[in-house]
Amino acid sequence: xxxxxxxxxxxxxxxxxxxxxxxxxxxxxxxxxxxxxxxxxxxxxxxxxxxxxxxxxxxxxxxxxxxxxxxxxxxxxxxxxxxxxxxxxxxxxxxxxxxxxxxxxxxxxxxxxxxxxxxxxxxxxxxxxxxxxxxxxxxxxxxxxxxxxxxxxxx
Amino acid sequence: xxxxxxxxxxxxxxxxxxxxxxxxxxxxxxxxxxxxxxxxxxxxxxxxxxxxxxxxxxxxxxxxxxxxxxxxxxxxxxxxxxxxxxxxxxxxxxxxxxxxxxxxxxxxxxxxxxxxxxxxxxxxxxxxxxxxxxxxxxxxxxxxxxxxxxxxxxxxxxxxxxxxxxxxxxxxxxxxxxxxxxxxxxxxxxxxxxxxxxxxxxxxxxxxxxxx
Numbered sequence: 001x002x003x004x005x006x007x008x009x010x011x012x013x014x015x016x017x018x019x020x021x022x023x024x025x026x027x028x029x030x031x032x033x034x035x036x037x038x039x040x041x042x043x044x045x046x047x048x049x050x051x052x053x054x055x056x057x058x059x060x061x062x063x064x065x066x067x068x069x070x071x072x073x074x075x076x077x078x079x080x081x082x083x084x085x086x087x088x089x090x091x092x093x094x095x096x097x098x099x100x101x102x103x104x105x106x107x108x109x110x111x112x113x114x115x116x117x118x119x120x121x122x123x124x125x126x127x128x129x130x131x132x133x134x135x136x137x138x139x140x141x142x143x144x145x146x147x148x149x150x151x152x153x154x155x
Numbered sequence: 156x157x158x159x160x161x162x163x164x165x166x167x168x169x170x171x172x173x174x175x176x177x178x179x180x181x182x183x184x185x186x187x188x189x190x191x192x193x194x195x196x197x198x199x200x201x202x203x204x205x206x207x208x209x210x211x212x213x214x215x216x217x218x219x220x221x222x223x224x225x226x227x228x229x230x231x232x233x234x235x236x237x238x239x240x241x242x243x244x245x246x247x248x249x250x251x252x253x254x255x256x257x258x259x260x261x262x263x264x265x266x267x268x269x270x271x272x273x274x275x276x277x278x279x280x281x282x283x284x285x286x287x288x289x290x291x292x293x294x295x296x297x298x299x300x301x302x303x304x305x306x307x308x309x310x311x312x313x314x315x316x317x318x319x320x321x322x323x324x325x326x327x328x329x330x331x332x333x334x335x336x337x338x339x340x341x342x343x344x345x346x347x348x349x350x351x352x353x354x355x356x357x358x359x360x361x362x363x364x365x366x367x
Contacts, residue, residue: 026208031306034204036314042212049220070337077330084323095319097304116306119315119322126326130333131217137340 004054012054019047023128030120037123044124045131052135069132076126083115083122159200167193184222188215205310 026040048064087096097114167190174186191214198207296313306312314322 031308031311031315033308034208034310036205036308036311039208039212042209042217046212046216046220049217053220073330073333077326080323080326084319095316095323097316114305114316116304116311116315119319120311123322123326127329130329134333134336135220137336 008054012050016047016051019050020044023047023124027120027124028117031116037120038127040120041124041127042131044128045135048128048132049135064132066133066136069129069136072125073129073133076122076124076129080119080122080126083119086115156200160197163193163197163200167197184219188219191215191218205308 020043023040023043026035026043027037030036030040051063084095087098088094090096090098097116170186170190170193174183174190177183177186191210194214195207195210198204198210296317297309300309300312300317301307304312304316306316
């Protein structure tokens, strides 16, 4: 993939900052407003996918290498599991909300709700990197006419 | 409200049929995206923005992008007729799932009432004026959720605190699917050295000792 025209590349460069900002907002305010780790992660991943589609696979790999995405995917999954095990170690129950319970006066503040924002962050990292890796894997193996798969050398 | 949902439902049915019958693959994908967007609009009309956002993202954005990126540039149209046995199987499955869906819909709470009934196999009959059954667990989530978890968004409180196991399983499913896709679609197969002839020959002393 060599990317698209200059118009697409320029508009993608303008827009990607806003896309990532919306994704981070959905993640950070997931326990206050509609959103959360999964939608925020998908928004962030679609920003990266836009980068790949506009600039082509090779230049996108220079900005954000695919092995890094694979490692971050595992890091997100393991940190979510670590948060669940933290409840087991500290509070005695799997998935116990250990850090801080909410108090009614601070209900609408960002740093509240114990492990929930951190779990949102872990899920966002996991989901976004999963979609990036899945897009890379699927786009590298395009479906040709007649139903045969043909691999394109990208790694 | 109900009229709007009916219009959306008709639109969804039309776009689903259009997605099947269009010969251009790009048009079929766009029709699928319209179906997903109408579904997201219906979620939004029912007051569930937490479901509508992932619906828009996954069904419209990601599905269209993924399918469009997967198809090569030389695949433009579909061809070939479906055989009669496939159509017969589709109709039979449609009738079967229709029966299940009608049976399940009898146990749903009425439109606009939150919370499930406490007893699973009983049609819902709420007292007039009550929004939910006080004995159901969802009653506890709605009433005490912000106070117990500190999360103002009750959906997030349910997903990450009350039902954290569910989210962990969801993440596991995504991870497993991704590992499967990466392994199946990789370009270089891992070079396998010549296997030992004996089936039970241990590859390393420690593993062999542990297995036997």
